Amino acid sequence: MEDFQQGLTRRRWLKTVGAASAALAAGQILGEPKAAGQEISGQQPAPEFTGPGANPYWTSVGQLATYPQKAPLILLTDRPVQLETPRHYFLSTVTPNDAFYVRWHLPMIPNAVDLKEWRLHVEGNVERPLTLSFPELTTRFKTVSIAAVNQCSGNSRSRLQPRVPGGQWGNGAMGNAAWTGIKLREILDAAGVKSGSVQVQFEGLDRGLGPKGLGSNRFMKSLDLTNPVIDLCVVAFAMNDEPLPMLNGFPARLVVPGYFATYWMKSLSSIRVLDTPDDNFWMKAAYRIPDTPRGNTTPEDMKSGKVATVPIASMPVRSFLISPDGSTKIPAGFPLRLRGIAFSGYGGVKKVEVSSDNGANWTEAQLGTDAGMYSFRIWYLNWTPKAAGRYQVAVRATDTKGNVQPDDGVWNAGGYLWNKIERQEIVVGDAS
């Protein structure tokens, strides 16, 4: 006994005991040992659906899945494909291509593109219709690059109360990339927009199986030619200095800085100048928001039919706490660095504030490098929780136009425009 105690260090002793107890347990001498803290085990599967309440998780629930050119992402649907980006990827202003979320509308989405045959058609009400090959697109015009956030209109849809049908995204239907390509305006000028034109319509390689003339057959989006965002638009053939993944719109997609992703046509094949407003389903019926403050309404008002709607456009200001994510218990007195991102479709973030007491008191965070007014902006704040407890950390951003994130949710039938202040519980334990 004395030899035994002297011969082993405390650590090795515990290891031996651990192995011995495991062996005992396996032999069912002790019966089934219930380990302390089993409820936080990494082996507890997350639920695969949430009830009628708001989804309480940062991302959507559901399994991770692998797709071509992609890291494992959160699977919403498989045909057509919708994949959500896990939270930790947002610790950087640049969302990697293989982690960038995916959202298609129609089942016939491109698997392969032959660049010998592929053409970008510039057509409709123009003086000189163009059919641009990939080399023509990449060399004929001046190349520009812009960092811009691409966010699904329905990002965070699973927060709405009452819940609405549609992709049940958490917060991960967004990403930020450096988009390189040609200014849409330059391409339109090369084709010569005829007078009397009102909109420019975009269509990609995806097709549906529904009847002709319906939204289940073709996906098309349009922007007014008088909209100043036209001059910001880029036909991008590179994403973070690489070709676009097929699922993110190879070989080229439209980039509409500040606008929701519904306009960012993937696998762009046609730029069509219209002399009458686009009345296809995806403009006339879908992706519309109530013409009310914040696009907010109620199920009752929607049902009454008295709510006028307009096409969705710019993204309201948002901010997120990315780290810590609540999965790690923090010792009291630990010098934490809270980190996250913020952005606004209205052109840049002016200020990010953080509260560690559920919104009673706010402290201004520091902002990281400014990569452009349509990019994610990193924020960070050092914070040392003094005592054990459950802290409700909240983060809110103010954009350069003075818009502040509200502490109220929004409700509309499409599940769009969610930008309520985010909260994260941080569990702090005793350190002694």
Added chain:
Amino acid sequence: MQTRRWYLVAVAALSILAARGLYADFRAGDYTQGGPGTIRQVLRNAGTTDSTYDAGQYPIYYPDLAAGDGKDDVENNCELCHSPRYITMQPVMSGQAWSDEVNKMIKTFGAPIPDDAAQKIIQYLGSHYTPETRKR
């Protein structure tokens, strides 16, 4: 021999105590059967050097649809345009909300679903995917 027996008794006794965390300032060596599972890595391959850029086929991960009357009608009709993950991914909804969804598929999107099949689909969704009935 006497020492040896004491040694074994001591190890067994201390093991029981340590397994219950009474003597340890940390717990270690605690493993369990894998829970949610693993994800296999996929091969990364750019393919050929010709002008075709091929990402390959997109995988279908078929969900575990609830068993019951009308499941066949879902499989035979809804899956023309989308996989049944469009059902399992949705929030739990009332029978009326599911009915509205099915009617939207028919009237707005032109889904060619016969009336009797549509009724069975509505019945099926209202029986398995409402707040009261959804189990998985």
